[in-house]
Amino acid sequence: MAKIRIFSLANKLGLRTEALIKVLSDMGIEDVSPASAVDPETASAAVELVVEQAEEAHRQAQAAAEVQAAQEETRTGATDEATVAKEEWEEEFAPPVHDADLEEGLAELGQYLAELQAATEQERPETPEVKPLSELAARPTGERPDSAVDVPPVVTVLGHVDHGKTTLLDALRQTDVVSGESGGITQHIGASEVSTNDDTIVFIDTPGHEAFTAMRARGAQVTDVAVLVVAADDGVMPQTVEAIDHIRAADVPMIVAINKIDLPNADLAAVQQQLLQHEIVPEELGGETIVVPISALKHEGLDELLEMILLVAEVEQLWADSQGDFVAVVVESRVDSSEGLLAAILIRNGTISVGDIVVCGASWGRIRRLRDWRGKSVKTMEPGHPVEVVGLSDVVEAGEIVQLADSTKQARSLAEEAQDTERERSLMGQAEVQLRQLQRQFGAEQVKELNIVLKSDVWGSTQAIEANLNQLGKQLGEIQINVVHNTVGEVTQSDVLLAAASEAIIMGFRVGVSNEALRAAQDEHVEIRRYDVIYEALEDIRRAMIGMLEPIYEEQAIGEAEVLQTFESSRRGVIGGCRVTSGRMARGARIEVVRNGDQVFDGELSSLRRFENNVATVEAPQECGIAADEFNDWEPGDTITAYQQVEVERSLSGQAVESSSS
Ligand code: GDP
Numbered sequence: 208m209a210k211i212r213i214f215s216l217a218n219k220l221g222l223r224t225e226a227l228i229k230v231l232s233d234m235g236i237e238d239v240s241p242a243s244a245v246d247p248e249t250a251s252a253a254v255e256l257v258v259e260q261a262e263e264a265h266r267q268a269q270a271a272a273e274v275q276a277a278q279e280e281t282r283t284g285a286t287d288e289a290t291v292a293k294e295e296w297e298e299e300f301a302p303p304v305h306d307a308d309l310e311e312g313l314a315e316l317g318q319y320l321a322e323l324q325a326a327t328e329q330e331r332p333e334t335p336e337v338k339p340l341s342e343l344a345a346r347p348t349g350e351r352p353d354s355a356v357d358v359p360p361v362v363t364v365l366g367h368v369d370h371g372k373t374t375l376l377d378a379l380r381q382t383d384v385v386s387g388e389s390g391g392i393t394q395h396i397g398a399s400e401v402s403t404n405d406d407t408i409v410f411i412d413t414p415g416h417e418a419f420t421a422m423r424a425r426g427a428q429v430t431d432v433a434v435l436v437v438a439a440d441d442g443v444m445p446q447t448v449e450a451i452d453h454i455r456a457a458d459v460p461m462i463v464a465i466n467k468i469d470l471p472n473a474d475l476a477a478v479q480q481q482l483l484q485h486e487i488v489p490e491e492l493g494g495e496t497i498v499v500p501i502s503a504l505k506h507e508g509l510d511e512l513l514e515m516i517l518l519v520a521e522v523e524q525l526w527a528d529s530q531g532d533f534v535a536v537v538v539e540s541r542v543d544s545s546e547g548l549l550a551a552i553l554i555r556n557g558t559i560s561v562g563d564i565v566v567c568g569a570s571w572g573r574i575r576r577l578r579d580w581r582g583k584s585v586k587t588m589e590p591g592h593p594v595e596v597v598g599l600s601d602v603v604e605a606g607e608i609v610q611l612a613d614s615t616k617q618a619r620s621l622a623e624e625a626q627d628t629e630r631e632r633s634l635m636g637q638a639e640v641q642l643r644q645l646q647r648q649f650g651a652e653q654v655k656e657l658n659i660v661l662k663s664d665v666w667g668s669t670q671a672i673e674a675n676l677n678q679l680g681k682q683l684g685e686i687q688i689n690v691v692h693n694t695v696g697e698v699t700q701s702d703v704l705l706a707a708a709s710e711a712i713i714m715g716f717r718v719g720v721s722n723e724a725l726r727a728a729q730d731e732h733v734e735i736r737r738y739d740v741i742y743e744a745l746e747d748i749r750r751a752m753i754g755m756l757e758p759i760y761e762e763q764a765i766g767e768a769e770v771l772q773t774f775e776s777s778r779r780g781v782i783g784g785c786r787v788t789s790g791r792m793a794r795g796a797r798i799e800v801v802r803n804g805d806q807v808f809d810g811e812l813s814s815l816r817r818f819e820n821n822v823a824t825v826e827a828p829q830e831c832g833i834a835a836d837e838f839n840d841w842e843p844g845d846t847i848t849a850y851q852q853v854e855v856e857r858s859l860s861g862q863a864v865e866s867s868s869s
Pocket residue numbers: 366367368369370371372373374375414466467468469470501502503504505
C-alpha cells in the first residue's frame with residue numbers, strides 16, 4: 208500500500224490530527240505536519256499505539272466510574288455493558304492491525320475507536336455539557352411553542368462623533384411620546400421602545416461602536432439591525448469606517464441613515480460615493496444596502512427609517528418563549544445613591560417578576576423593584592423588552608448575562624463560581640486566541656480561521672500588509688486569514704474590544720498601544736503583537752502554523768513573603784505564618800527560604816492556607832500559612848522567595864528555524 212497522509216489517517220480513525228501527531232511523537236517520530244505522509248508500517252505501529260492508549264483511557268475511566276459508583280452505592284449497569292462490549296471488540300479485532308491490508312482495516316478500527324471513546328465518555332464521571340452563556344442569549348429558532356410571544360427587533364445606532372446619533376435617538380423617543388401614551392419619560396434606563404403603527408422597536412440608548420462591541424466581547428450580541436449614521440455635510444469619517452468594520456465583524460444587517468439633509472451643504476451623492484469605497488453599495492446604485500436620508504433635528508425621514516428597520520429585521524421571525532428559562536442581557540448599569548445598583552437589562556427569554564432572585568456574573572440579589580423603559584414601576588416583564596432591575600449586589604457590565612436562581616443559596620454559589628472562574632482567568636492572564644497556540648488549536652480543529660485586527664502607521668502600509676496577509680492565507684490553504692479591521696493609528700481600546708468580540712489577535716505595525724488598550728487587552732485577554740516589518744509578521748504566522756511558536760517556559764520569581772510566627776499542626780508539622788510582601792505565593796511553587804543571608808531550604812511549597820481554607824495563591828499584602836513537606840524548621844524573620852515556570856515570549860531571532868521562505 209502507498210504512503211498515507213497523517214490527516215487522512217486521523218480522519219479514517221476518527222481522531223484529531225493533533226492527537227495522531229502526538230502519538231507519532233511518542234513513537235519518536237518528530238517534525239511531522241498534518242500533510243506529512245507515513246509508510247504503512249509506521250501507520251500500523253501508530254494505530255496499535257492509538258488503540259493501546261484508547262484502551263488505557265477506557266480502563267481508567269472505568270476505574271474512576273467504579274470508584275464513583277461504589278461511593279454513591281448505586282448501580283448504573285453502564286460499566287458492565289461497556290466491559291462486555293469491549294471484550295467482544297477485543298476478540299474481533301485483536302491484534303488490531305499487523306500485516307492486514309491497512310486501508311481495509313482502518314475503517315473498522317475507526318469505528319472501534321469511536322465506540323470505545325463513546326463508552327469511555329459514558330463512564331467518565333460527571334462532565335455535564337454547559338451551553339455557553341452567549342448562546343443562551345441568542346434568538347430562538349425553529350418550532351414556536353404555545354407560550355411563544357412576538358418580540359421587537361433590537362437596534363443600535365453607530366457612526367462618527369457629531370454625526371447625530373444622540374439627536375436621532377432623542378427624536379425617535381419624542382416621536383414615540385407624541386404618538387404613544389401620555390406621561391412621557393421620567394428617566395432613561397438604557398434602552399427605549401419606539402412604536403410605529405403595529406410594531407415596536409427597541410433602541411439601545413448607548414450609541415457608538417465601543418458599547419456595541421463591548422457587549423459582544425462580554426458574550427452577548429443582541430443587536431438585530433445596526434443603523435449607521437453618516438452626516439450629509441461631513442461624509443464618511445474615520446469612526447464611520449470603524450463602525451462599518453465593527454458591524455461587519457458582528458455580522459449584523461446594516462441600514463445607512465444619511466443625516467443632516469436639512470443643511471445647505473448636504474451632499475447625498477458624495478456620501479454614497481464614499482460608501483462605495485468601503486464596499487457598501489446603496490440600493491440606488493444597484494446594491495443591497497438600504498440608505499435613508501434623514502434629518503434628526505427636523506424629524507424628517509424618521510418614519511421611513513423605522514419602516515426600513517422593520518423590513519430588515521424580518522420581524523415576523525422574531526419570538527421568545529415567555530415561559531422558557533429566563534435569560535437577559537445587561538445593557539447598562541449605574542449606581543443610585545438611594546436605591547443602590549440599577550441595571551437595565553434586555554429580556555431575551557422567559558418572564559421576570561419582583562421577588563425573583565437574579566444572578567449576573569459575580570453579582571446576585573432579590574429583585575426589589577422593576578421599571579419599564581419609561582421609568583414606570585411594573586410587577587413583571589415579558590421577553591423582548593428592556594427593564595430596569597433594582598436589587599443586584601455588585602456592579603455588572605454591559606453584555607453580561609442575567610439568569611434566575613431558585614434560591615439565595617444557589618444564587619450565591621453561582622456567583623461565587625463565576626468569581627472563581629474570572630479570578631483564574633485573570634491569574635492565567637492568557638489570551639483567548641494566541642498566535643503561538645494557533646497550531647495546537649488548529650490541530651485540535653478549534654481554529655480554522657485566524658482573525659486579525661491590523662493597525663499601522665501610514666495609510667500606504669495598511670493595504671500592502673492586508674494584501675500580503677491574504678496572499679499568505681492562500682498559500683497556507685488549510686487556514687483562512689481574515690482581516691477584520693484595518694486602519695492607521697495606535698492600538699485603541701475599541702480595537703481590543705473588536706478583537707475580543709471577534710476572537711482576533713491584534714497586529715500593530717510601527718504603532719503604539721494606548722494605556723487604555725493595554726488595560727483592556729489584559730481584561731479581555733487579547734493578544735497584541737507588534738512588528739516593524741511585514742516580513743516578521745508573515746514569518747510569525749507561518750511559524751505558528753508549523754508549530755514553531757510553541758511557548759518557552761522560564762523560571763521567574765513570582766513573589767516574596769516573610770515569616771511572622773510559627774505554628775504546630777498535627778498533620779502538616781510546623782507551619783510558617785507569613786505575610787506576602789510582594790507578588791504572590793502559589794501552591795506547588797519552588798521556594799527558597801533565607802535566614803540571615805543563608806539559604807536554609809530550597810524545595811516545594813506544598814500547602815498554602817488562608818484562614819481555614821486551602822488556596823492556590825495568596826497575593827501581597829495578605830497573610831497566609833505556608834508549609835513544605837520537606838521542611839519544618841521555620842523561624843520568624845525567615846524570608847521566602849517563590850519561583851514558578853512562567854511562559855515567555857519567544858523572540859524571533861532566538862528561534863532555530865529552517866528558512867521556509869525560500
Ligand atoms: P453624536 O455625537 O453622533 O451623538 O451627535 P449629536 O446627536 O450630539 O449631534 C451633533 C450635533 O449635530 C448637534 O449640534 C446636533 O444638534 C446636530 N445635528 C444632529 N442632527 C442634525 C440634523 O439632522 N441637522 C442638523 N442641522 N444638525 C443636526
